[in-house]
Amino acid sequence: MFQINKDEKLIEKAMGGSQRSWVNLVKRYEGLVYNYCLRMTFNSSDAMDLMQEVFLATYRNLPSYRGQNQFKGWMMRIAANKTTDFLRSRSRNPLHRAGEVTDESYKIPEHQISQSMHQDPAEDYKEKQKNKQIKKLLDKLPDEQKMVVELKFFQHFTFDEISHQTGTSINTVKTRLYAALNKLKGYSEIQNVM
Amino acid sequence: MLCDHQLIIDHINDYIENKVSPELRTQIEAKLSQCTDCQATYRQSLELYQMSHEWQSQTVPEWHRTSYAVRPPIKRNNWLSWGSLATSSLAILMVVFQLEINSGDTGITISFGGNQAKAQIEEMVSAQLVTYKSDQDKQFQLKLSTALEQQNVRTNLRLANWLEKNRDERQQDIKFVMTGWQSQRYEDQKVVDKRFAYIADNQIENNQAINQLFHSVGNEGSSNSISNDL
Numbered sequence: 001m002f003q004i005n006k007d008e009k010l011i012e013k014a015m016g017g018s019q020r021s022w023v024n025l026v027k028r029y030e031g032l033v034y035n036y037c038l039r040m041t042f043n044s045s046d047a048m049d050l051m052q053e054v055f056l057a058t059y060r061n062l063p064s065y066r067g068q069n070q071f072k073g074w075m076m077r078i079a080a081n082k083t084t085d086f087l088r089s090r091s092r093n094p095l096h097r098a099g100e101v102t103d104e105s106y107k108i109p110e111h112q113i114s115q116s117m118h119q120d121p122a123e124d125y126k127e128k129q130k131n132k133q134i135k136k137l138l139d140k141l142p143d144e145q146k147m148v149v150e151l152k153f154f155q156h157f158t159f160d161e162i163s164h165q166t167g168t169s170i171n172t173v174k175t176r177l178y179a180a181l182n183k184l185k186g187y188s189e190i191q192n193v194m
Numbered sequence: 195m196l197c198d199h200q201l202i203i204d205h206i207n208d209y210i211e212n213k214v215s216p217e218l219r220t221q222i223e224a225k226l227s228q229c230t231d232c233q234a235t236y237r238q239s240l241e242l243y244q245m246s247h248e249w250q251s252q253t254v255p256e257w258h259r260t261s262y263a264v265r266p267p268i269k270r271n272n273w274l275s276w277g278s279l280a281t282s283s284l285a286i287l288m289v290v291f292q293l294e295i296n297s298g299d300t301g302i303t304i305s306f307g308g309n310q311a312k313a314q315i316e317e318m319v320s321a322q323l324v325t326y327k328s329d330q331d332k333q334f335q336l337k338l339s340t341a342l343e344q345q346n347v348r349t350n351l352r353l354a355n356w357l358e359k360n361r362d363e364r365q366q367d368i369k370f371v372m373t374g375w376q377s378q379r380y381e382d383q384k385v386v387d388k389r390f391a392y393i394a395d396n397q398i399e400n401n402q403a404i405n406q407l408f409h410s411v412g413n414e415g416s417s418n419s420i421s422n423d424l
Contacts, residue, residue, distance in 0.1 A: 019260050026259045034254040048255060055259070130248050137245070152207060153242045154249065159204070174203050181238045 007071045015062050026055055029072070032155075033079055039150055040083050040143075041090075042135050050086050054079045076155060077165040080147060087143045140187050145180035148173055197229040206239045 007028070013021035033054055037047035057078050065074055138146050144166075151162045163170045202225060208214045209222050226232050287293075296303045296314065 023259050030254045030259075031251060035249070035251050038252055039249075044252075044255075048257065051254070052257065128250075131250055131252070134245050134249055149242065153239075153246045156207070174200075178199065178203050178235070181235050181242075184242070185234050185238045 008067060011062060011065060011071065014059075022059065029075060030055070032072075033075070036076075036079060036150060036155065037083070039135060039138055039154065040087070040146065042139060046086070046090070050082060053086070054082050057082060073157070073161050073165065076151070076157070080151070080165045081167075083147065084143070091143075137184060137187065141180050141183060145176045145183070148176045149180050149184075152177060197225065197232060199229065199232050199235060201225050202229075202232040202235050206236060207243070209236075210240055210243050 007025065010021045010025040010028075014025060030051065034047060034051045037050040037054070038044060041047050041050060054075070058075050061078065065071070138149065141149065147166060148162060151157045151165065152159075157165065159170050159173050162173045166173065168176075201222060205214055205218060205222060209219065214222065226236055291306050294303075294305045296305075
């Protein structure tokens with residue numbers, strides 16, 4: 001509750017022109033948004049671009065934010081819209097190799113290496129492999145199912161909130177989730193057999 | 195009994211996180227024991243749930259968080275705003291009262307209403323007119339003297355040309371007259387000579403006739419005396 005109240009205060013000050021408040025607000029949520037974008041795009045560069053678009057849209061739409069202590073949900077709705085647009089435009093790009101999660105696409109930018117690397121290289125490798133495995137799994141899903149899985153399992157939103165964020169009915173959300181689970185089930189069985 | 199899997203889909207996450215009531219838990223577990231699809235959904239959900247916790251959160255690369263967003267408010271000091279207000283007011287008053295500040299030989303003059311400017315403008319205009327007039331006079335005199343000199347030169351040249359041409363014509367005329375006169379004189383001389391010759395011939399004939407007459411009419415003495423007189 002304290003954190004939510006703090007959000008509201010930061011938003012109020014940011015709308016009044018306070019740079020520091022906006023930076024603090026961004027710092028609170030940029031990790032969440034960046035990792036969300038990373039799982040949705042499978043590419044650190046795209047994730048960075050998408051995250052910046054999300055925060056730009058968030059800032060521009062701040063005057064239309066009605067409060068009610070729902071900033072995270074409101075911002076994630078913007079993120080969902082932006083992600084949908086981004087994936088749609090990327091799918092139209094012939095240069096984009098759809099459906100591939102390669103080491104290159106998961107490459108950590110050089111300026112980030114020093115921040116993200118652990119002391120133990122084995123630990124680094126393990127971490128990288130886990131994230132890569134998750135990405136590969138999510139990559140098997142169509143974009144709309146992937147988004148429902150992301151919002152349900154990684155962001156822990158309710159069906160009602162997901163419905164609000166994606167602009168679809170609750171039944172559609174449930175159907176997409178069920179279809180996604182079935183699809184992943186088949187993929188997991190294949191993986192287990194191999 | 196046919197299963198629509200709805201119960202599992204609706205509450206599977208809460209069930210995995212132990213957030214369901216005991217009654218609902220019992221219902222879910224009963225459903226899971228009966229339906230293999232629901233079991234598969236549960237296992238896949240559990241796997242995804244575990245994966246979500248295995249995700250290693252990535253650090254956000256450094257980026258500029260405010261370049262696109264917050265415009266820093268313009269800070270203005272109070273003295274600056276008061277100063278600009280006072281300057282604006284002063285400028286308006288100066289325009290309204292037609293304040294004039296002039297610097298001349300006598301020093302700086304401040305006046306209101308614009309009268310001084312009018313008088314000064316008239317004085318300046320008259321001074322400019324005098325200067326203009328003297329300049330025009332000088333230019334006129336200069337142009338006049340230049341034109342007169344040019345006219346004199348042209349006249350002298352024409353006169354010299356005319357005299358030269360006239361002298362040649364007169365010489366030619368005199369030559370023509372002299373030639374005519376000499377030819378006429380030669381012709382006249384010829385006529386006179388011819389007449390003199392005729393007269394002389396006639397005189398000779400007359401003398402001969404007279405002599406014959408005398409010879410025929412007179413004596414020989416008288417005729418000798420006459421011929422001697424002749």
